[in-house]
Structures are given as structure tokens and as C-alpha cells.
Amino acid sequence: MEIKCECGNFRANLRAFPENTPGRLVCYCDDCQAYLQHIDRIDLLDENGGTEVIPAYPADVDIVCGLEHLKCTQLSAKGILRFSTSCCNTPIVNTKVGEPWAGFLRCSYGFQNTQELDQKLGPVRSRIMGKYAKGNPPAGTPKKFNLRAFLTVIPFMLKGRIFGKSKPSPFFEPDGLTPVVIPQIVK
Numbered sequence: 661m662e663i664k665c666e667c668g669n670f671r672a673n674l675r676a677f678p679e680n681t682p683g684r685l686v687c688y689c690d691d692c693q694a695y696l697q698h699i700d701r702i703d704l705l706d707e708n709g710g711t712e713v714i715p716a717y718p719a720d721v722d723i724v725c726g727l728e729h730l731k732c733t734q735l736s737a738k739g740i741l742r743f744s745t746s747c748c749n750t751p752i753v754n755t756k757v758g759e760p761w762a763g764f765l766r767c768s769y770g771f772q773n774t775q776e777l778d779q780k781l782g783p784v785r786s787r788i789m790g791k792y793a794k795g796n797p798p799a800g801t802p803k804k805f806n807l808r809a810f811l812t813v814i815p816f817m818l819k820g821r822i823f824g825k826s827k828p829s830p831f832f833e834p835d836g837l838t839p840v841v842i843p844q845i846v847k
């Protein structure tokens with residue numbers, strides 16, 4: 661599966677897709693909203709302020725080109741690392757030191773259209789943090805998390821830990837700790 665920014669300068673490949681993804685998740689949390697606001701991409705939020713993410717394992721990601729276009733934002737000093745591109749301001753992925761989690765935003769996937777996305781992955785599997793949603797999110801969205809969200813994500817995380825899928829990550833230096841781009845901390 662190809663990951664790319666809107667202009668195509670940044671490209672990465674996901675090995676093991678769609679086997680190694682828990683599927684489509686939507687997060688309504690205030691941080692995800694604040695981030696897209698910060699980089700001036702609220703056009704990517706859904707009508708309830710949700711951000712759609714399709715996670716993969718960092719070890720399954722190969723950056724093909726455009727590493728020099730990546731920039732990294734942290735909303736706070738301990739916040740998760742959010743990578744976007746400087747060429748065309750596309751948010752690409754959210755990740756964290758040592759976690760088998762690379763949350764690629766839906767807009768970074770090279771799907772031709774929504775039909776192809778639906779065919780490959782089916783509908784959104786879980787929605788979380790509904791207490792921050794604007795208006796009324798789809799029925800069944802929990803205020804924070806629910807069993808369904810845990811059942812979607814926990815097997816993915818466990819398998820990721822067992823098989824050591826947090827590294828190598830193309831978003832960190834070989835030490836696994838230092839981001840490949842110096843993060844800009846918002847506050």
C-alpha cells in the first residue's frame with residue numbers, strides 16, 4: 661500500500677497491508693482537533709470534528725522518498741509525535757517512542773476513492789473520545805473508549821509488542837528514541 665502526501669513528494673510503502681492493520685478508527689479528541697487546527701488543515705476533520713486514522717506497525721513502513729519534507733509537531737513536550745509534510749502541508753502519521761503504532765491519517769493513503777477504501781477495509785471499526793465531538797457523532801460513539809475500541813486495538817498492540825513491531829521505525833533514528841526531524845513543540 662502506498663502512503664503519500666498530496667503533492668507526491670513524500671512517499672512510503674506499507675508492507676503487510678491490510679493484514680497488519682486494525683482498520684479504520686475515528687478519534688474525536690481535542691488534541692487531534694487542535695493539531696489539525698494548528699497546521700491549518702481543519703478541512704480534513706469530519707463533520708463531527710473526527711480524525712480518521714488507519715494504523716500500521718512502524719516496522720512495516722519504508723520511506724521511499726521525501727524524508728526531507730517531513731516536519732514533526734508535538735502539542736506539548738510529552739505529546740505524541742505528529743508528522744506532516746512541508747511541501748504541501750499533508751498530515752501523515754502520529755506515532756510515539758517505543759510503541760508499535762504508526763497512526764496514518766486517512767488522507768495519506770493512496771486510495772483511488774472511497775469505494776476502494778471501503779472494499780479493502782470495510783466501514784469504520786471504532787470511534788473514540790466522543791465527548792469532544794462537535795454535534796452528534798454516529799450512534800454508539802463512547803465518551804472516551806468502549807469495549808469495542810479495546811477489542812479493535814488491543815490485539816493489534818499485543819501482536820505488535822510480541823513481534824517487536826515498534827522498530828525499526830523510519831520516523832526515529834536507529835536508537836529508536838530520537839525523531840528523524842526535530843519536533844516543534846506548540847506549548
Ligand SMILES: [Zn+2]
Nearest residue numbers: 665667747748
Ligand atoms: Zn507534498
Ligand SMILES: [Zn+2]
Nearest residue numbers: 687688689692
Ligand atoms: Zn485523538
